[in-house]
Amino acid sequence: MNKFTLAAEAVDPGRVPKRTVYTGAKIPAIGLGTFGSDRFSAEQVARAVRGAVAAGYRHIDCASVYGNEAEIGKVFSEILSSGALRREELWITSKVWNDRHDRVIDACKKSLADLQLDSLDLYLVHWPFPNFHPPGCDVTSRSPDARPYIHENFMKTWRQMEQLADSGLVRHIGTSNMTIPKLTLLLRDAQVRPACNEMELHPHFQQPDLFQFCLDNGIVPIGYCPLGSPARPERDRTPDDTADLEDPVILEIAARHNTTPAAVCIRWALTRGQIPIPFSRHHYKENLEAAAAGPLSDEEIKRISKIDKNCRLIKGQVFLWKENQNWEDLWDTNGEITPP
Numbered sequence: 001m002n003k004f005t006l007a008a009e010a011v012d013p014g015r016v017p018k019r020t021v022y023t024g025a026k027i028p029a030i031g032l033g034t035f036g037s038d039r040f041s042a043e044q045v046a047r048a049v050r051g052a053v054a055a056g057y058r059h060i061d062c063a064s065v066y067g068n069e070a071e072i073g074k075v076f077s078e079i080l081s082s083g084a085l086r087r088e089e090l091w092i093t094s095k096v097w098n099d100r101h102d103r104v105i106d107a108c109k110k111s112l113a114d115l116q117l118d119s120l121d122l123y124l125v126h127w128p129f130p131n132f133h134p135p136g137c138d139v140t141s142r143s144p145d146a147r148p149y150i151h152e153n154f155m156k157t158w159r160q161m162e163q164l165a166d167s168g169l170v171r172h173i174g175t176s177n178m179t180i181p182k183l184t185l186l187l188r189d190a191q192v193r194p195a196c197n198e199m200e201l202h203p204h205f206q207q208p209d210l211f212q213f214c215l216d217n218g219i220v221p222i223g224y225c226p227l228g229s230p231a232r233p234e235r236d237r238t239p240d241d242t243a244d245l246e247d248p249v250i251l252e253i254a255a256r257h258n259t260t261p262a263a264v265c266i267r268w269a270l271t272r273g274q275i276p277i278p279f280s281r282h283h284y285k286e287n288l289e290a291a292a293a294g295p296l297s298d299e300e301i302k303r304i305s306k307i308d309k310n311c312r313l314i315k316g317q318v319f320l321w322k323e324n325q326n327w328e329d330l331w332d333t334n335g336e337i338t339p340p
């Protein structure tokens, strides 16, 4: 492969908005997701990272469970040793998987070694449930070791996250797949606050209450599945799911701007104030251009606010911890943490 260089026709990263976390650090307001939906090899995803950084991306969302950090690490090493970019020009996130809640520091060091980095900009607790399940397992699969959310236990995990922040191995720590009741307890007890919460966010799943809670508490929302995850694995599909990219309002706004439905979803996300992290092997440049294209109008934002269908795609069934539960139990939908 040729030496890494920035593409001549790259999007100027200066045109891409940034969000400020409570420390004052600035995150590029679009990142590249790296979950290959079980379809793409680690090498294919790493190639997308290489192409996306060359095209102007400066924010990459990784996780150990995606099984591709070592290959992405080779790309980071190549980029940084080429001299084309300095480390501080990239925002790199990783996440501790659910079977490492009691060994967070080791898990983080493994991600750092795989990614060939000295530090991460953001390290997240991927899910608030400590159960292991193998990548790619069916939604009906249940682990005999599955455990509910127990705040005291989560705080033991969080204390390790705080040690990582204190040690300088990670610049910020945060959460993913949390709910308002869980975040309320965490904010009460944390010594180092979560800087970001990664959560499912797309026009058909806007989570207005949790989204607003994050903003009100100085937590930057990062939105996963920002396009409605059109290539998600079979296990994450149900007959009731709806498709954001086919919504008539999204299509109409796209036609008005002479752009694509995906670009409208991305511009909606940036205008609203979350950081979308679309995965893409073929459209990353188009997505970055959408992020740099400026806000949608108030009227367009109002219209999109009305197409929310509360359609959660990543329901998390494998985290259920006992028989006869419903996936809603994972999401504290009645406003309280579901009792064990």
Ligand SMILES: NC(=O)c1ccc[n+]([C@@H]2O[C@H](COP(=O)([O-])OP(=O)(O)OC[C@H]3O[C@@H](n4cnc5c(N)ncnc54)[C@H](OP(=O)(O)O)[C@@H]3O)[C@@H](O)[C@H]2O)c1
Binding pocket: 032, 033, 034, 035, 036, 037, 061, 062, 126, 176, 177, 198, 199, 223, 224, 225, 226, 227, 228, 229, 230, 231, 232, 260, 262, 263, 277, 278, 279, 280, 281, 282, 283, 284, 286, 287, 314
């Ligand atoms: N924290 C968590 O628990 C969690 C859970 C799920 C996901 N995530 C993160 O969020 C990222 C994004 O989620 P996702 O990958 O499931 O869903 P997504 O980003 O909504 O959708 C990705 C899919 O959309 C296609 N796509 C991208 N840009 C497009 C465009 N402009 N036009 C048409 N199609 C386009 C991609 O195809 P092409 O490759 O052909 O462009 C890819 O198949 C993941 O990669 C992962 O990093 C986090």
